[in-house]
Amino acid sequence: MQREGSPFTGVGAVFLKEYADHLSSVRMRVLELLVVAIGVVIVAFAIVNMRETVTRDEFLFLNLFLYQREGSIVPSLLGVLAILIPLMAIGLGFDSVNSEFNRRTMSRILAQPIYRDALLLGKFLAGLCTLSTGLIALWLLIVGAALITMGVPPSGEEVARSIAFLFVAIAFAGVWLAIAMLFSVMFRSAATSALCALGLWLFMTLVWPIMVEVLAPMLATPDPLAARLGLPSDSQVDWYLGLARVSPASLFGDASMAVLQPDPNMTRIPTIGMLGQLQGMVRGGALPLNQSLLLAWPQITALIAAVIVVFAIAYVAFQRQEVRA
């Protein structure tokens, strides 16, 4: 039967209920504790080490997100977030739809004047807001801790850049939330759904980077000049980046680096073709914010588009399902 009226009827009610449920649930407590505890430990480690370094960076605050001591196994905050954000998102989303079936509450909800569209969208928005709450809390904690311990206020550009990073992180969380919800729609069993989501995450995090390393040189056209100089050829780098960017974590990492590292030379992989492009460039120059955002924009676009597309697939799958009392 075709829907009558706006698909958004009842989104607000679903959103508020789900948001409240998320915030008061034990699962959320555990996730929040995990994120905040790890975040604080990493930042404290970074601050302690940065206080010892004599050379002062123009972008001291942004370094907090990127700081990693050479040779240390402690990853940077960015690296930790690249692992934690998908975990949080999967944790919140893997049973959002199928738990309603399992508790036999789906038909009761849909008996209310709430459309399926609104139910799915409300659940997604509630999950995204919960993740955003956690990330904003973490962001504020970092800024506050840095203010107290380092005694240097962040500059306007640093604040703008770290807010842009927050936005990128939320978009990244949205991708994994949408994926988790897609699996929760597809599989009635919560365990299967969780396993699939975590499996995909593990594949993207562990297996895919190795496969990219192997595949890129095989697919790339050989360049004798590059081989002689010991640099990767342009085609090799193109393949490498193209394949790596299938993984949302790679998109998130690239976009975050472009936003958080104003010196573009620190983030580029030098290739043979780039030698011509970089010739005459003044080293150590920081890019203005708008140029950094332009650099990160393709990745940000891809993340946002991925959220929408995965949500659309989940939506179509959900709409085609049979709901019985």
Place this chain on the structure above:
Amino acid sequence: MRTATLSLLFAVVLGFASPVALAADPPPKGLWLTTDFPSATARAGEITTIRLKLQNSGLPPEVAALSVSGVPEGWKVDLLGGGQPVTAAMPPSNDSVTLSLRVEAPAKSAAGSYPIVVHAKTASASADLPMTLSVGTGLAAKLAVKVKLPELRGNPKSNFDFQFTVTNESGKDLVVRFGADTQKGFTSTFSEAYGTNELSSIPIEAGQSKDLKVSFKPPRDVAAGSYPARIRVEAEGASDQTQVTMLIQGQPTLRLAGKDGRLSGEAEAGKPSPLTLVVSNDGTAAAEEIEINGTVPQNWKVDFSPKTIDKLGPGEKKDVVATITPFNKALAGDYQSTMRVTAKGDSASSDFRITVTTSTLWGIVGVGIIAVALLVLVGAVARFGRR
């Protein structure tokens, strides 16, 4: 005498002067008081010192009482030995004692000759030295300055070094001060001819001369022309001066800067963008045949309009538009480029920092992709919406 003549002949025949032969002549025995110039000049109101020698020849050392007689009234005449007034001396056997006669003539003493006698008396011998002290005008203090090369040629950036010699043509030591009269803005430095110490005065002994050097530095913006300068030397009661000339040729001094002093510009990758440069001539002569060129990174293009300037007078400015086209694959960031102007006799260059921005086209494409994704979602909502 005969022996001496024979010895001398012998020495001449042998071809060498024999001190033995001279010493063979026994010196006369006795006590002598001698001086080189027994008729000395004393200047009224000044102190004159005359050297005396008390010679003991073949006598045993004895105390010789010294005295001066015939001293005109009002004069002060002392005998000094080793700088102190003495009344007696004791020359060893076959040796001499050097004495000084210090004569202080009163300022009002009339011109004329005044005879005095210096006496030396021992128990066995005595010696007298009659002298004449003349009070006259004496030799006035006189300085002479002579420049080796009185005319030098150069440009406003060069130093003009004039070597000159100052001669003290007077009878006494003088402390000579120097000075230079130049046109406003010139600086002068005096030094020894082959020294680096800056001097303002130098002592010159009587009859001696010193080689000195004066270095003139013209002001940077001096106009072309001939600039005379005068070197003055002064001492107590004497002075001299000489004229030197500096011929300054004009020179162009080029300067290259961005409009309003900016040394940076912005350009979008692959697109030509203008950068206005200002060529100015701060020099004193016109710059001719000025060529403008630039060094930019590889694969970049730079074009100037105009490419050359025929003539730029002193104090003139001219705008030149440089059109810079970055490599179309240039990465966003700052790039270094050097612009250069070259004219006859001078050149200038400036480094410019070009900030390359990338096209915002891909940003719009990104927005389009998101819009397409949203359209797919809206389409799905419209197609699959159901109760």
